[in-house]
Amino acid sequence: GNSVTQMEGPVTLSEEAFLTINCTYTATGYPSLFWYVQYPGEGLQLLLKATKADDKGSNKGFEATYRKETTSFHLEKGSVQVSDSAVYFCALSDWVAQGAQKLVFGQGTRLTINP
Amino acid sequence: NAGVTQTPKFQVLKTGQSMTLQCAQDMNHNSMYWYRQDPGMGLRLIYYSASEGTTDKGEVPNGYNVSRLNKREFSLRLESAAPSQTSVYFCASGRGASNTGELFFGEGSRLTVL
Numbered sequence: 506g507n508s509v510t511q512m513e514g515p516v517t518l519s520e521e522a523f524l525t526i527n528c529t530y531t532a533t534g535y536p537s538l539f540w541y542v543q544y545p546g547e548g549l550q551l552l553l554k555a556t557k558a559d560d561k562g563s564n565k566g567f568e569a570t571y572r573k574e575t576t577s578f579h580l581e582k583g584s585v586q587v588s589d590s591a592v593y594f595c596a597l598s599d600w601v602a603q604g605a606q607k608l609v610f611g612q613g614t615r616l617t618i619n620p
Numbered sequence: 621n622a623g624v625t626q627t628p629k630f631q632v633l634k635t636g637q638s639m640t641l642q643c644a645q646d647m648n649h650n651s652m653y654w655y656r657q658d659p660g661m662g663l664r665l666i667y668y669s670a671s672e673g674t675t676d677k678g679e680v681p682n683g684y685n686v687s688r689l690n691k692r693e694f695s696l697r698l699e700s701a702a703p704s705q706t707s708v709y710f711c712a713s714g715r716g717a718s719n720t721g722e723l724f725f726g727e728g729s730r731l732t733v734l
Contacts, residue, residue, distance in 0.1 A: 601668065608721065
């Protein structure tokens with residue numbers, strides 16, 4: 506079945522450091538790819554998405570490019586802030602019965618940014 | 621705009637007790653989902669409802685039942701809670717077949733089974 510593998514955490518960085526969180530996927534067909542973020546005590550929020558190969562999703566300084574040839578969707582940010590501390594989930598969409606799509610998630614990566 | 625609303629936010633149960641988690645969305649979405657989140661395992665799908673009147677099992681349905689009460693509401697029931705069901709539960713909704721697959725999540729319900 507379809508699956509997502511994320512970089513193991515936790516990840517700890519200093520403010521203004523460069524961030525990469527690796528994500529690779531296994532899928533039949535051409536799923537949409539997502540990064541969700543979960544701030545402490547909150548639900549998941551969509552951070553960015555890409556719906557086809559070579560698309561780049563971006564939001565709040567974060568970027569990820571849908572790489573079909575390497576089946577990857579790595580999350581990057583050039584200069585992180587303390588407020589970026591959260592858990593980040595990579596996910597892909599997967600068609601299920603009756604026309605609905607579900608999301609298949611990676612295990613999550615906890616990011617802590619120190620001042 | 622409330623989005624996806626879950627109740628209760630916190631619950632403690634004893635083994636063998638039953639309870640229902642409630643979820644409602646106000647975005648007129650067709651599909652709704654229940655996920656559980658456990659440390660190191662990401663989110664796993666328990667049940668989903670592609671449209672009003674239909675429900676189907678996800679990856680980890682054992683010990684749970686669901687009801688799609690109407691287009692807005694989708695409840696999750698634990699008939700006889702077990703410690704292995706201690707988790708954070710998330711309800712989500714999505715537009716359905718014409719969508720890119722994006723889901724909108726509630727804030728979660730933290731359940732502890734003693």
